[in-house]
Amino acid sequence: MMKRWIIAATVLLLAGCSGSANKSYYQLPAATGAVTAVAGQDTGRQLWLEHVAVADYLGGNGVVYQTNDVQYVIASNNLWASPLEQQLQQTMLSNLSAMLPGWIVTGQSLGADQDVLNITVTGFHGRYDGKAVISGSWVLNHKGTLTRRAFNLEVAQPQDGYDALVRALAEGWQREAGQIATQLAAIR
Incomplete structure (x- = not known):
């Protein structure tokens, strides 16, 4: 009888330990370093960032990592603190506001x-070669004229781990905001 009790207690203890994996939650950090304003701005231009959409595989809670040329893993313990679409929209709004003074x-x-801007993100993940991948396209409606541009950035991670990956992804997203701001300012 005592043996059964010890076995049952051990099984319960092991089951409790296996289900209590530590979860980490990530939020894209605010812009690091100086955000460079784009020169030669028209004042008074209005830009509505209508939507940032992400590919289905990026829409879950887990941070995504590409393990080889065809395989992706969605983390179960390294999660986005809020929906990725929401984080990308908010950081893009902040970056474009800082980069487009007078707008x-x-x-x-x-x-x-x-002007109405929509962004589709098809890649926002880590990769087996130590790079963070940020890819997709954006469409601008400026006075009825549509402009579409694709983007594909790779940012080297300075070290291993999810913290470094999220920082590299944020850096790449800020760089893309700079590219978008420059191209938007050139459209008349």
């Missing part, structure tokens, strides 16, 4: 006289 950049419609 009104918002996540809300401002009316008829505004």
Whole structure:
């Protein structure tokens, strides 16, 4: 009888330990370093960042890591603290607002006289070669004229681990914001 009790207690203890893996939650950090404003701005231009969409495999809670040329792993213990789409939209709004002085950049419609930007993110993950991958495309509606641009960035991770991966992804997203800001300012 005592043996059964010890076995049952051991099984319960092991089951409890195996289910209590530590989870880590990640939020994209605010822009690091100086955010460079794009020169030669028109003041008073309005930009509505209508939506940032992510590919289905990026839409879950887990941070994504590519283990070889065809395989991806979605982490079960390294999770986004809030939905990735939401984080990407908020950081892009902050970056574009800082980079486009004199512009009104918002996540809300401002009316008829505004540019409308939509971004689709098809890659936002770590890769087996130590790079963070940020890819996708954006579409701008400027006075009825549509402009589409693709992007594909790779940022080297300075060290291993999810913390370094998230920082490298944030750096790449900030770089892409700079590219978008430069291209938006050039459109007249």
